[in-house]
Structures are given as C-alpha cells and as structure tokens.
Amino acid sequence: MTNSAVRMTGVVKRFPGVVANDGVNFEVLKGEVHALLGENGAGKSTLSNILTGLYRPDEGTIELNGSPVVFGSPKAALDAGIGMVHQHFRLVEPFTVAENVILGNPETPFVIDTGTTAERVAELARRYDMAVDPNAKIWQLSVGEQQRVEILKVLYRGAQVLILDEPTAVLTPIEAEALFRTLRAMTAEGRTVIFISHKLDEVMSVSDRITVLRGGRTVGTVNTRDTSTRELASMMVGRSVEFSRVVRQSPADPGNVVLSLTNVNCEDDRGRQALHEVTVTVGRGEIVGVAGVAGNGQRELAEVIAGMRSSTGGTITVSGNEVPNGRARAAIAGGVAHVPEDRLHTGLAAGHSVEDNMALKNYRTPLLSRFGLLKRNVITSQAGDLVSKYDVKTPDTATPVRLLSGGNVQKVLLAREFSTNPRVLIAASPTRGLDVGAIETVRGRLVEAADSGVGILLISEDLEEIMSLADRIVVMYEGRLVADIPASQATREQLGLLMGGAKMEVTR
C-alpha cells in the first residue's frame, strides 16, 4: 500500500519473565488519527517505545513510508520523522517555551537568536491552533499549555508521525477538545497521529481507525465509524471465559456495615481532585471489588481510607465510628488494615528485617514496647509465630525483606495486616506480579479473612480476580464510582464499558 505511514509486522519484545509484545501487527495510514487502545499492560507503551527507537524489537520489522527501518536510538527515530509526546513531560521549567522547543535540536546554532526563534515557534503554534506564549516560562503554564509545548517540540523537529501517550489523562475536558482540534489540523496537512488511550469515548470521537491490543497481541483493527464502544470494550477485555466463583464458608452480611464512605473528596499529589464524592459501603464479611483502569483514583481511595492522605470533604466511618481525617495511626487503631499496591516500599521497609516489618503496625502497643523501649525478644518471637503460621519462606526472621521473593514479601505483609485483627482490609492489586502458586495463596487468605468477618475492599485491575472473589463490584472512572453491581450479575463486557468511561444505567 502506498499511503502506509508506519507498518509494524510480527513485533515481539520480551522482558525477563514477560512477553510485552507477542507478534504485534500494526499499520497506520498517512493523514489519519489512529488510536491504539488497550488496558494497562496490553503492550501499548512497549510498542510505542519500539517505534520511537527506545527499545529494539526481538523479532519483527518496521517500515516507514514503505521502506524498512531500524532505529538504534530515539534520536534516529526523530530524525526519520517519528516524534513522541510523553505522558510525563520532559520540559525544563525555568526555561521559556521557545527555549524548550529548540533544546536538543541539532540545528540550533551556538548563539541563539531568541527573537527569531520565538517568532517561528509562535507561527507554528498559530498554524495548529495552539494558544501558547513562546516567551512564557514553563513553570508559569498550565498542564494543558505544557503539553502544547511538547507537541510544538516534536513539530519543530519536523515530525511527520506523532505519537501521543494518553494525552488527555492530564487535561480538562475543554483542553482535550482543543487538543483534538489541533490533531485534526495536523492530519489535514498530511501528518499522522498515533493516539494511545484506554478511554473508549474519546477514542470514538477523535480517531479514524482503531487498533486494539490485549495481552501483548493485536486483537484487530477497525474503522471508527463501523464500530461501537460496546464492541471495543469486548475487544479490549476479551470474551468472557468461564471461571468459577470462589465458594464461601460463611456468606457476606452487607447490612452490617463495617466501612462506609460518604461523599469523600480528595486531591492527588499534584493538587488535582482525585476523588469526587465517593460513596460506598462494605459489609461484614463482604468483598467489594473496585474495578477500573489504573490512575482513576484507586490509589488515592486506598490512601484516604488508610489515613495516609487527607480528604477534602466527606466522612469515613469504620464500624460506625468516624475515622479522623488523614491520621494513619488512628485508622490502624480503628481496625483498618491496608495492603498497598507498592508492597516493598510502602507496605514494608525493604531494608529492614522480617521481624521489624512484622512489628511495624503494633510496635507501639504494650505487647512490644514499654517506657519507649522495644521488647526485642517478643518482636522476634511474634515474627517467628507469624512466619510459621503463614508459611513464609525465609532463612530467619533477621533477614531483610528485600531479599525475599515476591510471594513471600506479600505473605509477610498479609501476615502482619491480619495479625492486627482488622475489621476492614483495603487490598490494592494484592496478586500483581506474583506467580500462580502465590496468587492462589493470597486469594485464599483474602477469602479466609472475609469468612471470619473482615470487610474487604479489593482494588484491582484484574477483572477475573474481582469477578471470582467479590460479592459486589463498583467501577472507578476519573475519580468517581460509576457503578455498583452485584458480582453475580456483572459481565466482563459491561465492566469493560464502564472502565472505559461509557455511560450506562447504573443498576442498583
């Protein structure tokens, strides 16, 4: 085909323990906006990193405008006309817009003519309808404006193919609309845009064609006007495989609420609102699954309940008692256990021994310390008991946690959290990165805890995990809970749609 801009055939990229791209075929035509759709971990980022020369594929070929190319570095790809706009900006904050645009450009002369450069940047910005002052300093700009600078950088280098990695994740809806206009202006001139996203609605509104990746493979390429969000969702999450729901010893008691959030708001680390009026309850012995694509407020939700992050509104109660805002110790004392996403550096102190980590939640109790001094022998014996009870494979309790395998790290964390006799457990991606045996063990422990009456909020991107463990499923999208469905009635397709932001009737 003569109007093919980029064609990638049979691309394979392996990393230790994982095949990120497993024979991906991907073709983009000149002058189109082509969306690359998939869940986190589907292989979108790896594919774009290969296209921009950051990784070399283990197998497969890349053709640019019909002729095969091999990129040894990002610079080579840029020279060939492929530019990437990263999700996390690479800008020098104290420099002006124009200075950032010419930074790293080999054509920039030794002595810079600031006036001319600024004019050229301004003209480029006007041409694509991007309002940005070339003489403004980066730190003065909004996130949306900073993104325009990133785009200008790539355009200034003469890129014909632009890759945008989740460009709307940081934008307001109005800024996103402006971005879409800019993309149209660029394709009208014959440039090609590859638009990486997992949001179904925006993919539908901005792209000409869509390629869906799942588990490192190409599911298919469709014309946007011939498809629907429903079809895309099922392509993205896969046809539902039959799987068995876990058998529970004692049923959940949703009426007996142990954790309740009412209209909770909070901000993320950058001060943007991360949770919007979140209201949810977890009953005694109930497992409530929180489904959603990562980055939609799940981490903030877990941290707010665990007292690691202050809410900016709303109330949280545990067994009817309100938990003081943003105080982790009060949350722990109130019976909140928390298995964070980042086990080794948040849930545990990796350089510390198994026994110190086992004591992390109760070292202040009279059991383990008196007059400010620790009872080291009790700490050691407590750890010994937990190690044997939870079958942690470790040479001894003085071994640093960082030397343990991933499964054993998670066992240490679970052992400690359950040893505090919690009423509520927040488990964030509790089986991610574990091998099959460890996954079984961890899931078993969660069910066991629920059977004994602990209310569990299971935050996970793994739909299969949620659907097999949870009694009830809520979906998070852009900081909001957009659905609350009994697990027995949920389907993968429906959840996939909701995770992608499609509107639907909430079945309560």
Added chain:
Amino acid sequence: MKSPIRLERRLEQPRWLNWAIPLISLLGALVVGGLVLLATGKNPLDVYWRILDRGFLSERSITGTLRTATPLAFTGLCAAAAFRLGVINIGGEGQLYVGAVGAALVGLWMGGSAPVGITIIVMVVAGMVFGAMYASIVGVLRSQFNTNEIITSLMLNYIAGIILNYLIFNSRSYWRDPRSVGFPSGKPLEERTHWPTYELFGFSVAFGFLLAIAAAVVLWVIYKRSRLGFEIGIIADSPRAARYVGIRTKWTIVAVTAMSGALAGIGGASQVGDFAHYLDAKGLQLNNFGYTGIVVAALARLNPLGAILVAVLLGGLTNAGYSLQGPDFPSGLVGTLQGLILFTAVAGEILTKYRLRSNRAGTKAVAA
C-alpha cells in the same frame, strides 16, 4: 581495555567485615605512608613507633589524647545521630560554639554562688539546650520547607563563628573580660565552675570525656532498642512506609536534629567547663572540631560507641603529629600521613558494600 578487576555489589554484608575492613585499610595506609616516608629519607618503622608512643603509649600521652578526643567524640556523636535519619547535619561546628556560649553564660552567672554540682549540671544542660535550639533551626527548615539541611547547617556555622567574634571582639558583652585591654578575651569563670578531672588508671580523664561515653551509650540504646530509634530507622529506609504506619516524620526530623545539636552543644560546654574556663572565641574556631566530627562519624560507620573509639584514635594521631613536627619533620609530612590514614579508611568503606572480582576468568573463557 577492560580493567583487570571490577567491583561487584555484595548481596549480604558479613559481620566480620565491620572490623576487618577498617584494619586492612589502616594497614594499607601504613604501607603507602611508609613509601612516602622512605622517599623523604625517614625510617618508617621509627616514625610509626614514635606516633604510637606519643599518641597512645608514653606517660601523659593518653591524657593529651583524651583531651583532644573529647570535643571530637561529641561532634562525632552529633553527626552520627543525624546521619542515621538521613539528615546531613554538618552544623556540629556552629552548634558546638553556641553550646559553649550557653555554658559560659550560666557559668559566669551562677559561678560564685550556687553549689558546685548544680552549677556543673546547669552548664551541661545549657550547652545542650543552646546547641539543640540552634540545630532545630535546621530541623524546622528541613521538615517544614524541605530546605536542604547541608546548606542551612553549613551557613549557620559561619553565623555562629560571627556571633563568637562579636561577643568577644566586637562588643562589650557579658562574656567579655572587661579587664582585658589591648587584646580582648573572654571573662574567666570562677574556679568553682571548673569541671572535675578524674585520675583513672594513671592518667587524667576530663569529666566531659566521661559524659561523651555516657552520651554514646544513651544514643546507642536509642538507636538499638527504643521506639524512637525504630521509627528513625523506618524513615531512613522508606519514607513512604513511615507515612503508611503513621510515623510523624516531620516531628522526628526536628527532634533528631535538636538531639544532634544538643550533643555538639555539650561538646562546646565541655570546652568551657573542662579546658578553657572562659569563652575562647579564637580557640574554638581553630580546630574544626565540628568538621572533624563528620569524619569521626563516617569512620565509626555511624555507630555511637565506635565514634568514641575513633575520636580517641584521631585525638592520638593529632597529638602525635604535634610532637613529631620539628626541624627534621615538616608539618606537611605529618598532614600527609594523617590524610592517608583517613583516606584509606574512608575508601575501604566501599569494600563493605562491594567486593573485588577478577575479570581475568571471564577473558580466559572467551579465549578458550
């Protein structure tokens, strides 16, 4: 060309390395220093014997060594206390000055009247409080505004020096001796405020040195056995884990920095109470006690009890240096020897984390 040896990170750090590496480093320094001495026409064995003799063996040498070691022990503990938390307080120098100012103030004020024991205790406490307050400027700036403590504590050292000069040379302050005409000097403290000296095992030990040992033991207990020490360890290892369990990180930073400053402050008080018996603006600034304390802490691998040993070692080395110096032995050579010993000791530190591996085995495999 590939280097014949390479460094490989050790997975585990065996305990015996903790004493073996410093010993090997010291031997290395002696060998290299011996070559330097040979090149300058000296007999290395003779010189080393003289260092050993003047620093540690001969009569009265221990007395002098302990005297030099006392302030270094305190500033070493000061650095070790803060470094354990990852707060790089290099302000021991200034905190020591300020501690001396505080101790001299109460010493002068209470001197004639109060009972001896109480006066001495109050001087120690004043040194602690002044040092702690001065250091907590650094702690508060770091915890509240995330200011780089290396810069603030360094700058505060200069300010403390200027304060000393002002009090003695540029003003008619309470600390200045009004009778000193011509060259200004600090007002002498009453004899009743002088700290006691004890005769132990045939040499005299200053009260301050015993205080340093006590402080080291307390610090060791704090780090090894206390809840505070546990929390400090968690913060240093993983700030996110500290947040996760609700440790008050900001409060801990201020508290530890204050504690660190208090230790240097007692060092300053000891300079007044044990040795000078007046606020010696010039003498305090002459010896870089605070900066040497950083070396002490590093060599002791932040172990408080180790800091006492290292302080004695450095004290002996310094004193031996003074007595070696002479027409046939230039001071530059003394400095070279001392520098070599410190350099190899610090360089040896890397071997506790990494091990040397020969690259030759790999090359052979390729050739075959």
